[in-house]
Amino acid sequence: MGMNMQSRSGGAGHGGYRRAYRPMAEINVTPFIDVMLVLLIVFMVTAPLLSAGVQVDLPKTEAGPVADKDEKPLEVSVNKKGDIFIGETKVTKEELTVKLSAITGDDFERRVFIRADQGISYGDVMEVLGSINKSGYKKVALITEPSVPAKK
Numbered sequence: 001m002g003m004n005m006q007s008r009s010g011g012a013g014h015g016g017y018r019r020a021y022r023p024m025a026e027i028n029v030t031p032f033i034d035v036m037l038v039l040l041i042v043f044m045v046t047a048p049l050l051s052a053g054v055q056v057d058l059p060k061t062e063a064g065p066v067a068d069k070d071e072k073p074l075e076v077s078v079n080k081k082g083d084i085f086i087g088e089t090k091v092t093k094e095e096l097t098v099k100l101s102a103i104t105g106d107d108f109e110r111r112v113f114i115r116a117d118q119g120i121s122y123g124d125v126m127e128v129l130g131s132i133n134k135s136g137y138k139k140v141a142l143i144t145e146p147s148v149p150a151k152k
Contacts (some may be wrong), residue, residue: 005097073111073142074103076132080117082124096128108136115143 009061076096077085084091091099104110112132116125125142 031065073113074100075113075115076100076128078114078116078120078125078128080119082120093131097131100132100135100137104114106136108138110137111139111141112137113141113143 075087079085084096085092086096086099086103089099100112114125114132115131116128129140129142
């Protein structure tokens, strides 16, 4: 009775160990997904903070956008109550031109955007616009919401 000593490795010569050390060809995407979810949460939290701080219900018009060549134009906002803000800082009508001059350093070429709530009177908006214009700023623009064209 003789025993057969043939290996089943198919002539690999290493006794089947070659298969155990084969490099893994799959990419582990779990860390990538974790990083993307963290970035998504960060953007979801910071995106609302990037909008203007003063809540103003802008009127809708069909006017085209103003060509903005300035780095950062100043925003003067007038809310429903008639309160005036430069950026997010509340000012009075008397302080408006003084604070604008202090911020711009008397750079009268700086663009000033006025955001006024549609619920306040036209006279209040024109009073703010007139005082800014009277102090020397010639690049003053009114900001509106674009109106949605009617579907035909």
